[in-house]
Amino acid sequence: MTCIETEEQVHKRQLFNRPVASIECVHRSLEDYLDETDLDSPAIIWFDYTEPKGVTAQIERFARTIGTVPIGSILRITLNANPESLGKPDPKEISVEAEGEVSTDRAQKPTTQEWRLARFKERLGSLYPSGLSADGMTQKNYGKSVLRALKLAVEKEVLSFRDRRIVWALATHYADGQAMVTAALVVCQNEDDTVEELVTGWEFYTTTDAPHRLDLPALSxxxxxxxxxxxxxxxxxxxxxxxxxxxxxxxxxxxxxxxxxxxxxxxxx
Structure with missing residues (x-):
């Protein structure tokens, strides 16, 4: 097992807390590590991201890795799913909607969600999912919007390969201080249905279209x-x-x- 961390202090903390000495802690970026490491056998790789501004590059890197890992590998990614990370509009630039009532300037100014939708489109560029509405920028739905962009990037990448395909295995939308999403897939041989049969029979199987929502208050x-x-x-x-x-x-x-x-x-x- 190998743990790659870019922040020096976090890396040192990982060294101090690792439960077994056989875990290798590496002070580098995951991207650099993967570029310089040859994987000879199937691997489990977790792209554990928290920085929201780099979501486009994070998704693109995850998608590209599908074509570079051995068949049989499992890839998982964690992405920030807090819509407030898109920024806060100037209150003077937006209209207000509350309990069915709208402000008188509704025709001239966007709502907060519409403003965020424009920022989301700017941030994602070509990965922006078509048909996405302002409702996808709420706390409840923003995670699914991020997962739609992830699915789009993965599907585009897989089209470049004839020897492999992917099987989605798990997707979650949860909050641990702020909202996050995760998604995991298996890289399979193109003509092999064995893995798909096993994965779809798993009790926690789900895809990016309908992620599990893990949201519990702190319990005594x-x-x-x-x-x-x-x-x-x-x-x-x-x-x-x-x-x-x-x-x-x-x-x-x-x-x-x-x-x-x-x-x-x-x-x-």
């Missing part, structure tokens, strides 16, 4: 234990858990993913 230990041990935790607790801007039902999300939902406790040894 008592709340978590109650939700794990009761079929109808809502009745047992007697209150509703808060929903976020993604609009998902937190109880339903917990029931589906509680086995892999992280839980941290202070332990003294």
């Amino acid at each position: 230990t008592l709340e978590r234990l109650t939700m794990e041990s009761n079929a109808d935790a809502r009745v047992k607790m007697g209150f509703e858990l808060p929903k976020s801007a993604m609009g998902e039902n937190p109880l339903e999300v917990f029931q589906k993913f509680y086995r892999i939902y992280p839980h941290f406790s202070r332990v003294e040894l």
Whole structure:
């Protein structure tokens, strides 16, 4: 296993915290590492990005890697999905819509979402998905808009190869301080359907068109234990858990993913 990190202090922290010495920590960019490393066997590569302004280059690099890795490799990418990263318009330059009411200057000025849509198009260039509306710039839908751009870039790249194709395996839209999306695919032999049959039978299988939404509020230990041990935790607790801007039902999300939902406790040894 190899961990590549560009920030020096993060790299040093990784060296300090690595659980086993066999993990190689490299202080470089992932792009440079891949350019100078020959992969002789299938690899699992995770492009873990957080910087929103470089999303176009990040998506393009991920797509190009499909053609350079050995068949059988798994590629995963994490991208920032916070629409506020597109910037904030001057309040004087936008119109306001709230609860069905609109400001009198609606015909002359764009809404915040329309303003963001224009910035999104500028940022993505040729990767901008056709038919995208201003509704795709809300907190709830922006992640899916980013995944649409990712899918478009991947599909364009795959057309250049006759020996391989891709199978989407997983896509998620989640919030861990700010909204993010991830997507994973398998690079397969063009005529081989074996991997696709295995992947589509996986209980967490999903594609970029319908990502899993992982959005839970911070839970106390008592709340978590109650939700794990009761079929109808809502009745047992007697209150509703808060929903976020993604609009998902937190109880339903917990029931589906509680086995892999992280839980941290202070332990003294």
